[in-house]
Amino acid sequence: MSAELEVSRRWAFRYLIASTAILGAAGTLGVLLRDSQADVGRIDPGWWYALMTAHGLGAFVGWAAFAVMGFSYWVLAQAGFPLRPWGRRLAALTWWLMVLGVAGVVVTTLGFKFGGSWVFLYPLSFHAAGQWGRWTSFFFSFSVLLVGLSIVTWCLAVLHTILGPALHAVSDRIPNRIGVALGFGYLSPTRFATNPRPVPYAVIPLTAIGIDMIIATLPLAVLLVEMMVQSLSPGVHVDPLLAKNVLWFFGHPVVYLLLFPAVAIYYTLIPRYAGRELVAGNIIAVGWAIAVTANVIVWAHHIYIDYPSGTPQAALNVTMEPLTFAITIVSALSLYSLFFTVYRSDFQWTAASTALYLGLVSWLIAGFSGLVNATIAFDQVIHNTLWIVGHFHQMALLGIGLAIIGATYAWLPDFVGRPLYSESLARWHVWLTFVFTMFNTAIWMYQGLLGGPRRFAVLPHRYDAAGQLAVPVTIVLAAAQLLFAFNIVQTLRGRRLTADSFGTARAISVGVAVLLAAAVGGWAAVGGTRTAKTTAPAAPTASPGKTVFTTKGCSACHTLANAGATGTVGPNLDEKKPSFATVVEFVTNGKGAMPPFKGQLSSAQIRDVASYVSQVAGTR
Amino acid sequence: MNTTGTVLTVAFTVTCAVGIAIVTLVALSTHRRRSVDIDRIRHAERDWFVAVVVLLVAVLAATIAFTPYGRSARRDAQIVDVQGFQFAWVVPSATIKAGRQVEFRLTSRDVNHNFAVYTAGGKLLFQVQVMPGKTQRYVYTFTRPGTYHVLCLEYCGVGHTDMQTDLRVVT
Numbered sequence: 001m002s003a004e005l006e007v008s009r010r011w012a013f014r015y016l017i018a019s020t021a022i023l024g025a026a027g028t029l030g031v032l033l034r035d036s037q038a039d040v041g042r043i044d045p046g047w048w049y050a051l052m053t054a055h056g057l058g059a060f061v062g063w064a065a066f067a068v069m070g071f072s073y074w075v076l077a078q079a080g081f082p083l084r085p086w087g088r089r090l091a092a093l094t095w096w097l098m099v100l101g102v103a104g105v106v107v108t109t110l111g112f113k114f115g116g117s118w119v120f121l122y123p124l125s126f127h128a129a130g131q132w133g134r135w136t137s138f139f140f141s142f143s144v145l146l147v148g149l150s151i152v153t154w155c156l157a158v159l160h161t162i163l164g165p166a167l168h169a170v171s172d173r174i175p176n177r178i179g180v181a182l183g184f185g186y187l188s189p190t191r192f193a194t195n196p197r198p199v200p201y202a203v204i205p206l207t208a209i210g211i212d213m214i215i216a217t218l219p220l221a222v223l224l225v226e227m228m229v230q231s232l233s234p235g236v237h238v239d240p241l242l243a244k245n246v247l248w249f250f251g252h253p254v255v256y257l258l259l260f261p262a263v264a265i266y267y268t269l270i271p272r273y274a275g276r277e278l279v280a281g282n283i284i285a286v287g288w289a290i291a292v293t294a295n296v297i298v299w300a301h302h303i304y305i306d307y308p309s310g311t312p313q314a315a316l317n318v319t320m321e322p323l324t325f326a327i328t329i330v331s332a333l334s335l336y337s338l339f340f341t342v343y344r345s346d347f348q349w350t351a352a353s354t355a356l357y358l359g360l361v362s363w364l365i366a367g368f369s370g371l372v373n374a375t376i377a378f379d380q381v382i383h384n385t386l387w388i389v390g391h392f393h394q395m396a397l398l399g400i401g402l403a404i405i406g407a408t409y410a411w412l413p414d415f416v417g418r419p420l421y422s423e424s425l426a427r428w429h430v431w432l433t434f435v436f437t438m439f440n441t442a443i444w445m446y447q448g449l450l451g452g453p454r455r456f457a458v459l460p461h462r463y464d465a466a467g468q469l470a471v472p473v474t475i476v477l478a479a480a481q482l483l484f485a486f487n488i489v490q491t492l493r494g495r496r497l498t499a500d501s502f503g504t505a506r507a508i509s510v511g512v513a514v515l516l517a518a519a520v521g522g523w524a525a526v527g528g529t530r531t532a533k534t535t536a537p538a539a540p541t542a543s544p545g546k547t548v549f550t551t552k553g554c555s556a557c558h559t560l561a562n563a564g565a566t567g568t569v570g571p572n573l574d575e576k577k578p579s580f581a582t583v584v585e586f587v588t589n590g591k592g593a594m595p596p597f598k599g600q601l602s603s604a605q606i607r608d609v610a611s612y613v614s615q616v617a618g619t620r
Numbered sequence: 621m622n623t624t625g626t627v628l629t630v631a632f633t634v635t636c637a638v639g640i641a642i643v644t645l646v647a648l649s650t651h652r653r654r655s656v657d658i659d660r661i662r663h664a665e666r667d668w669f670v671a672v673v674v675l676l677v678a679v680l681a682a683t684i685a686f687t688p689y690g691r692s693a694r695r696d697a698q699i700v701d702v703q704g705f706q707f708a709w710v711v712p713s714a715t716i717k718a719g720r721q722v723e724f725r726l727t728s729r730d731v732n733h734n735f736a737v738y739t740a741g742g743k744l745l746f747q748v749q750v751m752p753g754k755t756q757r758y759v760y761t762f763t764r765p766g767t768y769h770v771l772c773l774e775y776c777g778v779g780h781t782d783m784q785t786d787l788r789v790v791t
Contacts, residue, residue, distance in 0.1 A: 045778050045779075045780075045781070046778045049775075049777075049778060049780075115777075115778065117775050121731070121732050121774070121775070123730075123731055123752070124731045124732070124775075124776065124777060127706060127730050127731045127777060128777070129706055129707070129777045129778050129779060130778075131777070131778050239753070240732065240751055240752050240753060240754075241751060241754060244732075276658070279658055279661055279662055280662065280665065281662040281663065281665045281666070283665050283666050283669050284665070286669070287669075303749070305734070305747060305748060305749045306749045306751065306756075307689055307749075307756060308749075308751055308754030308755060308756045309754070309755050309756065309757055310754075310755075311754065314689040314690060317689070318687065318689065321680065321684070322680055325676040325679070325680055326676075328672075328676065329669070329672055329673070329676075332668070332669075332672040333665065333668070333669060333672075336665055336668050337665065339642075339643065339646050340661045342646055342647070342649075342650060343646050343649050343650075343656060343661075344649045344650065344654055344655075344656040345650055345656075346650070347650035349650070357647065360643070361639075361640070361643050364639050364643065365636055365639060365640075368632060368635050368636060368639065369632065371679065372628060372632065375679065375680075375683050376683070376684075376686075376687045376688075376689075377624070377683040377684070377685075377686030377687055378624065378628060378683065380624070380686075380688060380746065380747065381622060381624040381625055381628070381744065382625075382628070383747060383773070384734060384736075384747070384773040384774060385744075385773070449621055449625040449628060449629055450621055450625070450742065451621075451622075451625075451736075451738060451742060451743065451744035453736070453771055453773050454773075454775075455775035455780065456780065456781050457780070457781060458781050460742070460771075462742050551784070552708065552785065553707060553708025553709070553782060553783065553784075553785070554708075555782060556706070556707030556708060556779035556782035556783070557706070557707065557708075557779070567707075567779060569706060569707070569779070595703065595705060595708075595710050595729065596710075597710065599710065599711070599712040599713055599714075600709075600710050600711055600712065600713055600785070601713065602713060
């Protein structure tokens with residue numbers, strides 16, 4: 001390996017190892033969250049949301065984005081664009097910023113219970129309801145800022161690498177070179193001239209995302225700085241609708257920070273296994289020209305149901321619907337090219353190429369549900385339901401994840417100079433991941449179509465049956481990732497499984513045993529909790545006042561042992577022991593942060609709840 | 621499942637089935653290799669581009685009319701002011717009449733919430749975002765009397781799932 005390639009190899013490898021470790025941690029959290037929802041190992045809501053925040057940021061940025069960022073250096077090196085000295089420095093800086101940022105997220109969520117969700121929708125960070133403190137909010141924003149800066153330095157590393165001499169652009173002017181790197185030469189070979197060869201297709205998506213993520217991240221960085229200030233000086237604030245737009249101005253392109261480099265991986269590896277060049281014409285350059293532009297002007301499709309009176313948000317949302325449709329064109333063209341590259345080719349079906357092919361299938365399927373989300377009329381029904389959770393897990397865990405897994409199996413041997421430990425274990429891993437993630441996401445999407453809400457620590461009971469079905473599915477999925485980890489570790493140790501073939505009795509027995517044990521364990525756990533539930537004595541009928549207390553939101557803010565309420569927003573009623581008259585007064589007319597309930601509760605209900613609270617406060 | 625949900629289930633299932641059939645055929649085509657005119661496929665990508673654009677325009681045209689923006693209430697509409705806060709809804713106790721338009725005016729005292737109304741059977745009727753410092757309107761006509769259930773669909777903190785209340789709709 002040449003010294004130039006060696007630098008790209010080293011950094012791609014480091015990113016791979018760090019991101020795969022994060023996958024292990026974030027994936028485990030995902031299984032815990034899903035199973036808790038199905039009442040298997042129930043987690044306290046405050047911690048559930050903290051875990052959800054860690055899982056979301058960890059899996060999305062710490063695993064998927066981090067992994068494809070590293071592979072991008074290797075894709076570029078393969079295309080003739082090795083990292084140069086400044087690229088190497090930026091790659092190192094990016095790695096450290098990402099690792100520190102993710103570590104900060106882990107500490108503030110798992111250590112200090114920050115549970116604002118991975119979108120930390122402004123101003124939720126400052127309304128912690130007693131769950132986390134202002135310094136936690138400060139350090140969480142700071143950690144996300146580090147992640148954001150790492151994305152920016154990665155963009156600079158990529159653009160510096162691409163726009164250098166390897167581009168073979170005739171012109172020296174930067175705008176012209178950017179045009180060349182975006183593939184404009186396929187449309188106008190004279191204006192965007194190259195000598196001797198046109199830009200490789202894989203370079204185009206990396207240029208596009210390198211430009212877009214700088215544009216998209218800088219406003220978010222400003223918002224994060226504001227949030228750090230506001231954590232310590234509550235008087236400072238910004239308009240929540242503006243903050244929401246800034247968040248999604250970043251939040252949409254960051255999805256493509258995963259997709260576009262994954263496309264570059266597909267463009268590089270699919271032709272290699274098919275033994276022919278990518279079957280693409282000039283029109284794909286049109287798709288990328290649309291994509292690089294539309295990517296930063298489609299964010300409002302994440303907030304289609306936000307249209308407050310007296311704001312231009314509705315007009316913005318309607319404008320961004322056709323733009324969002326337009327951005328799907330590049331996916332449609334890429335999938336056309338990639339599938340026809342495989343069509344009737346002498347395709348080598350290895351674990352790596354199978355992962356890549358199944359990744360393309362997932363990209364297609366997730367693209368269909370993405371089109372549903374892009375349509376305002378449909379979004380009304382599935383917005384913030386589990387359908388969305390199903391959609392993006394399908395895209396991130398398969399459409400992008402299988403590109404990462406395929407690239408790992410394809411390139412890890414190149415990185416370490418040794419063959420893969422076991423090809424057949426890798427195949428088991430790939431197929432189990434594909435089948436069980438599809439199964440898991442299908443359950444989510446079905447629950448979403450039934451109106452099942454996302455981000456619910458405890459789902460309404462009508463979604464229980466489908467949720468419990470997901471328990472063994474998630475356990476098998478997690479078990480399959482152990483095969484991945486084992487294969488990587490053994491490969492790093494220089495081991496090699498002998499008599500290696502897909503049909504070896506050994507691999508099959510290992511796989512089947514893992515499957516059965518996991519499925520039986522999962523169902524036993526579910527069955528155990530079900531049985532325990534049904535044999536428990538029926539609860540005595542609650543008093544009318546207790547019913548009001550538990551169903552009208554009182555328990556969300558107040559602690560009252562008798563009602564099982566542990567809210568910490570308002571005063572602890574067991575300590576205050578309010579009189580009947582006090583409760584009637586405060587519930588009727590409000591007090592401080594507590595709103596008046598006289599419009600919502602009848603006077604009889606208010607007397608019931610007052611009678612109940614004044615009698616049971618301080619008792620069990 | 622509501623009507624849109626049913627339409628989505630059918631359309632999505634059919635589209636996925638077609639997609640999976642095609643990719644299966646492509647995968648199988650690698651096992652019995654025959655010559656293929658790559659240049660023809662490369663040129664046909666333009667036709668595919670046109671087909672995709674036409675398809676997208678068709679979906680847009682077919683669905684844009686169902687966008688809920690800018691619906692204004694009639695003069696006789698019942699106004700229902702809704703306030704969300706961590707972690708409860710404040711909804712007036714006055715009952716809502718079936719068959720008469722309701723204009724919900726929603727706002728929040730603290731963070732973002734989302735007012736989602738379900739039938740007693742769990743069918744999602746509509747959802748609308750509730751923002752601090754802003755008022756959002758939503759016009760809806762309940763066709764049947766009964767009790768409707770409200771959930772919060774925007775994650776708002778530790779008590780998010782406790783943000784539930786009922787709406788009574790009478791004849």
